[in-house]
Amino acid sequence: MPDINLIKVEKYFDKNYVIRKLDLQIEDREFLVLLGPSGCGKTTTLRAIAGLEEIDSGDILIDGTSIQHLRASDRNIAFVFQLYALYPHLNVFDNLAFPLKATKKDKQTIDKRINEIANILKIESILKKKPSELSSGDMQRVAVGRALVRRPKAILMDEPIGSLDAKLREEMRTELKRLHIEINATTLYVTHDQVEAMSMADKIAIMEAGILQQVGTPTEVYDHPVNLFVAQFIGSPIMNILDCKIGTDESHTLVFIGREEFGLPFSKSLFSSIQEKVGSTEKLTLGIRPEAVRIEKENKEGYLKAVVHVIEPLGPYDIVDIKAGDQIIRSISAARFVEKPGETVWVQFDERRTHFFDKSSGKSLNI
Ligand SMILES: Nc1ncnc2c1ncn2[C@@H]1O[C@H](COP(=O)(O)OP(=O)(O)OP(=O)(O)O)[C@@H](O)[C@H]1O
Ligand SMILES: [Mg+2]
Structure with missing residues (x-):
């Protein structure tokens, strides 16, 4: 049974569709990258799964159960945005502790979880620092940590490293992939960067203008693109x-x-x-x-x-x-x-x- 299952999901803004009859399955522990050009509906899809956007038709199932009626906070899904949105007045430890305190975890659990996640993300040495004292790479590590510390069922990431410089992006790609291997949470990762998609994904779903074009492993979509759009979107230099x-x-x-x-x-x-x-x-x-x-x-x-x-x-x-x-x-x-x-x-x-x-x-x- 897929972990996250989108069935004929449609979303309109006014009369224009943004997502069209989207069928997409994300298996348990899979790292699926949703790839497509700007405006193709990636963020809207993530927001719909997270419960931040209502869909007009279709259904979204998690673990086989429709979650439409659940509020965002009850969906047990973590969301990492492109802008890290850390609380500036809280230090790293307290930023990480925030989602745990919000769900009334005791101090011992909070300490344990934060130490665990800080160790995996290698941010132990910055736990006392304020966000303004951090490099952009560390800020992103903390943002990811804050999403993972709740041990969500699934993690959704929207261009989480898009604003970093090229070298740091390359480092973070490897780090996020390693993190996925260690934590093994079902992940839906959005990017418009095909190199990011190819290097990180178990599977890539390629979308254009609200329509899913192809889903496959990086090798499948590279070697057997179903149409000219996919053929030219994947691969550099382009076909x-x-x-x-x-x-x-x-x-x-x-x-x-x-x-x-x-x-x-x-x-x-x-x-x-x-x-x-x-x-x-x-x-x-x-x-x-x-x-x-x-x-x-x-x-x-x-x-x-x-x-x-x-x-x-x-x-x-x-x-x-x-x-x-x-x-x-x-x-x-x-x-x-x-x-x-x-x-x-x-x-x-x-x-x-x-x-x-x-x-x-x-x-x-x-x-
Ligand atoms: N609240 C809204 N009201 C009206 N139109 C919207 C709204 N949110 C998004 N759209 C439109 O829906 C389309 C898809 O937007 P979305 O943000 O999902 O694209 P995206 O693939 O994430 O793009 P990007 O790579 O630029 O982030 C765009 O044409 C956008 O203008
Ligand atoms: Mg977007």
Whole structure:
């Protein structure tokens, strides 16, 4: 039985829907990341689960029981916001103690719980400090601690590290993940940052304009995006999306990108698989991740001629934009393999990692 179960949840503000028929299951102890661009309905979804926002239709179950009639304070769910909202006049210990005192826990329990959580979050040394004396990372640790100290059934986090600088975000990502492994509370984590989602999630739910697009493990959504939106939202540098047509010769399917006259040779059976699914050989979009673009310096059979356009040396590897006819294709190549813009190279796509989409619907053909 899922821990948190959203069934056909809908939310409108005036006549506009913000969440549309949302079905989402979060299993016991799972770390699920709700990912999507700004305004897609992430915060509204969290607030609905927490009881801070009423839904217009559908149901929300926790442990199999509808919680609609319960007030926020009776739902046993903790909420961590992007802004830490610590009580400025209380020191860290008292901030942590606040939710426990509110539920009338005795002093011994309070001390024990705070020591436990301070130990896990490594904030023992700052328990006497006021929020104004803390770094932003520590403030966030305290905010998370305050949510966990009640031992809630589930924890909801809304972009909890969004306002930290890039380096600290990276550290906090690892910390929060470790914390989840130690505490093992069912977690729903909201972010618009796909790197955060990929690195932390057991499962990612991708939402756009109030509509759930796909739910899967990071690997599933990366390797098998169901549509162009997911394909481009997940992964950095983003997937190349190219207009494409297909044809055949005796032994291959030929894949033509843009207005190219040269067809990249793919396996013969591809042609009929695509035709079966879209009934067209032209209304296609091809998706290829930069790491699946192969570049060679010498002309190899079946490779398309291209010219190096821009090189971004990132250290461990280079991102190289190459120009084939009217198309720019991003690729990842070994550091310093390509030397300079203007250089001629030959390119081919790794067929197993090439995605085909129906151009009109944007849906993956799952080939
Ligand atoms: N109280 C409200 N009244 C009217 N519209 C609202 C209200 N709250 C949110 N909205 C609208 O609902 C949509 C979804 O908002 P929500 O805050 O859930 O998005 P989000 O995915 O959390 O975005 P962000 O990444 O910017 O935080 C937005 O278009 C927003 O303008
Ligand atoms: Mg939000």
